[in-house]
Amino acid sequence: MEYGCIGKKLSHSFSKIIHNELADYEYELIEIDENELEDFFEKADFKAINVTIPYKKDVIKYLDFVDSAAEEIGAVNTISNRGNRLYGYNTDFGGLKMLIEKQGLTFKNKKVLVMTGLLKDKDYFYIAKKLKEITEFAVIFTPENPRALDKNDYAQILNEQGVETVTQDTIKDAYNYAVSLAKEKNMPLVILGSLYTYAYI
Secondary structure, eight states: OOEEEEESOOTTOOHHHHHHHHSSSOEEEEEOOGGGHHHHHHHOOOSEEEEOTTOTTGGGGGOSEEOHHHHHHTOOOEEEEETTEEEEEOOHHHHHHHHHHHTTOOOGGGOOEEEEOOBTTSOHHHHHHHHTTTOSEEEEOOOSSTTBOOHHHHHHHHHHTTOEEEEOSSHHHHHHHHHHHHHHHTOOEEEEOOHHHHHHO
16 A cells, blocks of 8 residues: 555545545555554555544554644644655644635634534644634534534634634534625635535535
8 A cells, every 4th residue: 555544444434535536546445453553554564644533643653753733733644654754744724724825815813704513533622723813703513424523512612712603503504604794794714624514515
């Protein structure tokens, strides 16, 4: 395997479909047990992998380098093998920020509206802390996924970071409310969520 994703159960993952459609390499899903991790990383027979639940914290001890974001979060979701040295990163918020900035949006005066719903395996405390840097208002929903973080729990976490929230019962309700409010306030709308969210949109 050169590229892929490791986790305990991956039947829910869209990663293989996405990578194989968009990239020029083969991407594999590798389900492994806890007792197989050490052997997997001793061999390190890959160029780069993604890591999902429940191993985002467990893999850190096998790495030669962990970037500052992953170190602060205490979880790694991306590992690069360069010269037989393993480099760990967490891309959850960095990827979002890069995409926003690529669109030419700025966070000056926090004039950005965020619509968001997350899964429990995301590092939502860190994401909430970072969202405070770009917005003061968020529309929250519970994704249609058994691994979803409840909207009220997520709203409470954001409130504790100083972000005002409104909760909506469904993705459709959240989307309609957020679009309407963004138009009313003339604010860019940033939608943060899983593929289950984008499937609706």
